[in-house]
Amino acid sequence: MSQQPPPYPHAAPAFAGDEAPTVSLRPSGSYGPPPPPPGGGMPAGPNTGTNTMAILSVVFAFVFSPLGIVFGLVGRRQTRRTGQRGRGLATTGLALSVAFLVVGVAVAVYVTVLAAQIATSVPTGVPDQPEVSAPADPSVPAPTAPVATGPAGSATVGVTGGEYGPEVPTTALAEQVGVGSGATDVICPGYLPAQIDASTVCSGTVDGQQAQLRTQVTAVAGSEATVDITRVG
Structure with a gap:
């Protein structure tokens, strides 16, 4: 049979007499200021200035x-x-x-x-005023158009006996030069022997302009001579 400890009829008080602490539920009448915000500064108020x-x-x-x-x-x-x-x-x-x-x-x-x-709206095609040129000097000849030179044709002329041998008559030569070149008023002065490479210069009018026509014998066959006509001026 197990033994039970004896019961404690009375528990001894933890504090004796006036030594027991008292607890007051009344709040204290004084408090300190609230703790400052972090950083130690005061909260800034709104800025009221004009922006x-x-x-x-x-x-x-x-x-x-x-x-x-x-x-x-x-x-x-x-x-x-x-x-x-x-x-x-x-x-x-x-x-x-x-x-x-x-x-x-x-x-x-x-x-x-x-x-x-x-x-x-501004016109752009206004013609320029014509320039007034100085009067032409009558002592200065007016410029003429350039003359086209070169071969003008050929002709065949009869050969006759002359004082110095066979020759081409000037009258017949002038007539045939006019036919072969289309010139008018042809005059062939001088003596033209009926020999190859013999030549003379005749003058005439071509298209209303004075022209110098050089005639050169290129062939002699019996009683006829062939001449080439070249305009040289």
Whole structure:
């Protein structure tokens, strides 16, 4: 049979007399200041000044509209974030900048179209005034057109006996030169022997101009001689 420990009829108090601690539920009447925020600084209050970008947006609306638009947008964004004054000012500057920009573009387009119309209406084919030339000097001969030289044809002329041997008569030569070259009023002065390479120069008129026609014997057959006609002047 197991033995049980004797019961303790009374438990001894942990503290005797006045040594027992008392607990008060009444809150203390004095508290210290709240702890400062991290970093040791005081919380900053809202900035109540007028936003600089808002002011600049109104100024540049009259000076340079594109920059006024930029300042107006930035000013509106900053006033919404920081709580500064000037949001209405930024809105006004933005509106003025947009209006002035639209008006400027419209004026530029109108001026360009007007300039193009004026340019197309100006006549471009105005003839120059004729120059007044000095009177011609009668002592200076007028320039003549260049003369076409070269072969003019050929002719066959009868040969006769002359004082110095066979020769080509000048009258018959002049007639045949005119037929062979198409010249008129042909005159062949001088003596032309009926020998190969013998030559003389006849004069005549070709197309209304004086012409020098050189005739040269190229062949002699019996009583006939063949001459080549060349215009030399």
